[in-house]
Amino acid sequence: MRTETPIATRLEDYRPSDYLIETVALDVALHPTATRVRAEIRLRPNPDGRAGAPLVLDGDDLTLTDLRLDGTPLAADAYTVTPSTLTLTHPPAGAFTLTIETEIDPTANTKLMGLYRSNGVYCTQCEADGFRRITYFLDRPDVMAVYRTRIEADQTEAPVLLGNGNPMEAGEAGPGRHYAIWHDPHPKPAYLFALVGGRLDHVQRDFTTSEGRRVTLAVYVEPGKAARADYALEAVARAMAWDETVFGRAYDLDVFNVVAVSDFNMGAMENKGLNIFNDRYVLASPETATDADYAAIEAIIAHEYFHNWTGNRITCRDWFQLCLKEGLTVFRDQEFSSDMRSRAVHRIGEVRTLRARQFPEDAGPLAHPVRPRQYAEINNFYTATVYEKGAEIVRMLRTLLGAQTFRAGMDRYFADNDGRAATVEDFLAAFAVASGRDLDAFARWYERPGTPRVAVQGAYDADARSYRLTFRQSLPGAPDSPPLTIPVSLGLVGSDGPLAVVCDRVRDGVFVLERASDTLTFTDVATPPVPSLFRGFSAPVRIEMDMADADRLVLLRHDSDPFNRWQASQSVAMRLLVQGTRSGVLPKEAAEAFAAALAAFLDGEALADPAFAALVLALPSEADVANEIGAEIDPDAIHRARHDLRRTLGAILAEHFQHLRDALADAPGTPFSPDAASAGRRALRNAALELLAATDPDGATAQAEAQMAGATTMTDRLAALAVLAQRPGPARENALARFAETYRTEPLVLDKWLAIQATIPEAGTPERIRHLQAHPTFSMTNPNRVRALIGSFSMGNPTQFNRADGAGYRLVAETVLALDRTNPQVAARMLTAFGSWRMLESGRRDVARSTLLEIRAAPGLSRDVGDILGRTLA
Ligand code: ARG
Ligand code: ZN
Secondary structure, eight states, X not given: OOSOOXXXXXXXXXXXOSEEEEEEEEEEEOOSSOEEEEEEEEEEEOTTSOTTXXXXXXOSSOEEEEEEETTEEOOGGGEEEETTEEEESSOOSSOEEEEEEEEEOTTTOTTOOEEEEETTEEEEEOTTTTXXXXXXXXOSTTOOEEEEEEXXXXXXXXXXXXXSSEEXXXXXXXXXXXXXXXXXXXXXXXXXXXXXXXXXXXXXXXXXXXXXXXXXXXXXXXXXXXXXXXXXXXXXXXXXXXXXXXXXXXXXXSEEEEEEESOOSSSEEOOTTEEEEEXXXXXXXXXXXXXXXXXXXXXXXXXXXXXXXXXXXXXXXSGGGHHHHHHHHHHHHHHHHHHHSOHHHHHHHHXXXXXXXXXXXXXXXXXXXXXXXXXXXXXXXXXXXXXXXXXXXXXXXXXXXXHHHHHHHHHHHHHHHTTSEEOHHHHHHHHHXXXXXXXXXXXXXXXXXXXXXXXXXXXXXXXXXXXEEEEEEEOTTOTTSOOOOEEEEOEEEETTEEEOOOOTTOBTTEEEEOSXXXXXXXXXXXXXXXXXXXXXXXXXXXXXXXXXXXXXXXXXHHOSOHHHHHHHHHHHHHHHHHHHHHHSSOOHHHHHHXXXXXXXXXXXHTTTOHHHHHHHHSOOOHHHHHHHHOSSBOHHHHHHHHHHXXXXXXXXXXXXXXXXXXXXXXXTTOOOOOSHHHHHHHHHHHHHHHHHHHHOHHHHHHHHHHHHHHOOSHHHHHHHHHHHHTSOSHHHHHHHHHHHHHTTTOHHHHHHHHXXXXXXXXXXXXXHHHHHHTSTTOOTTOHHHHIIIIIHHHHHOHHHXXXXXXXXXXXXXXXXXXXXXXXXXXXXXXXXXXXXXXGBOHHHHHHHHHHHHHHHHSTTOOHHHHHHHHHHHO
């Protein structure tokens, strides 16, 4: 359906379904263009619904071929069908069975919602509302049913047939056909339904749960790629064991299957017992996957697995509660990764993502509360705010309550809500009971959009040997909103190290800011201290505090909190970059002082924790600087300032960087390991190369060429290619051409090649991208290709995307319009790149606005794109 005027769905309008569904028996006969679905649905009136109400089932893109009520064909005047509904005007007063036959075309399904084919493999994606593209149904998460699925297919086209739950039976079904029956005993909403049919290889292993259940874990991939599935398979086992130990949650079926497909709108999907993944988050080998890929695979495998409890066993009452499962599950996967890797390094990564993606969203026209109150298109609310800020809220809860009480609250939540479709209120109630605390004020975090600001002032009184810290919180644009509950994890640091904290309002290192403003007094402070605030980034806020660079560098040197050590170096770099952007010249002395502090830091400990050192060396990105400045942005000025700082640091620290590269080189024959320690060495080696390139382009080019030639990992090869790509000339073009030739049969590797070229900050890049759109590897129907080329450009190339002549905007607008005809969900996602247009300087702002208006003038826009467009322009 095209050109729909968005009608908002509102949280306040929620009411229970008038009918419930107890069981669903599906019979799906797979066919490339004419798949037949017979659904036998056992319904009954909901005692909490309206008695005698018509039964309105959802449907989308379905051809109804037969409809029976308790076995008898329904008279034509007993029901009505519209493009989005099937209505029984007078359903029976008691329980009844509907048998619905529909025909669907998986090959024509380019939206990748419902049943579709990816490289010939049949697969499904039903969240949020794709099940209605398979059969007519009460497609809402609070309607939970037990499913039995019979899948039938051509023996050679789809030798592997997978469904939710446990396998029950399988066999032949006529000449050349076969079938499999799956049964899922756990009631679930339709969005967790899945099936897969295709030619797939797999790897498997056993896992015995803490409850003694023997589970077969398996990962299915395209033929020939099984060797690349081992890492994901082991990650499943690690996630299962971790959830038992840390949250007391065991798995509840006999099999757990993961399937990788190449066309997928999002990252992955937690369908009960049958997780379906974008293949880039499954397939890994040292030759094709970077360290970042390995980490992402481990995290997303865990994320989807953890949904089994937070999402599936306890699901959401309605889509407004999306953060109930997503924020909580992101928190859980972050904790898992922190335990598997380096907690400090992981936390820095989390906060970098939050600031790069969520803060700008929260500061722009697409801002919304973690629990939105209305939506026109729910698929546009799978956002950084719901996921990442949602996870920060859960983390704050733990900080406020302490780890033990937090765990007791989680236990309570599981006990009280297992098998239910729950709300954010249910979640908070569990913690209120477990802690005996009133969490009503805390609940405001779910309701208020925008990033809170906390302004802090310190004052030392030498005579009284006391130190006062005054905190003032505010929410931009909402001066009258009541204060939030903000946990401030803090400490004091002196010139030789951490100081003892004497202040009765700080418990276990945490002060809870509950008022609009508040003052702490620390006693027994012998010398002026440097405050270390929001340790571990204890709340998702912007901190405003005037602090001298020298004091920040004290934190870099002496703070006991690794996050704030990193933050200190970032803050100093940020101040240099902002000043450099504003005035056009980098403050020389301050930059040199920063370089000197970095030198001391690198000498002291870079080799002891290379991963951390690599993060300290990673300067704030151009987008970070833009977000910090916040208004009248000139991306070119930011680019110049950042380049100047890199050149200054590179020049002063060249010997340090070269020394690090030599010291961190792998001894010949060192076996590959994707673990955090090995990844950290590679990260620091490559960070050093990147900074060397800013001062010594010739030397860095030679080193990068040698590194590409000798690399044994994709991480090293790609880092070298990225360095080469920054410098125009034959070295770059040769390296790119050779890389493309080497990986011509590896689409996921070519995605990296596309992304590197899309982020070249040169005037020729839009032209290069148009050229790449014609390259055999590129395809507008594969979301990974589109994200790699167009998404990387719009999100990772600020000077070219925001070109004053509008060429960057035009390129993205064309992609959005072309894509909207086939895949509105991904088109809408690409359009969110315009979300920060209002903070640009006026010339670019006008160009961005007119581009958005041109998109709006196009006929037949999808609801997905229309919704983003409407809010972006509002
Ligand atoms: N629930 C999935 C996750 O693990 C995301 C699926 C979203 N899909 C969509 N079409 N909106 O995060
Ligand atoms: Zn999720």
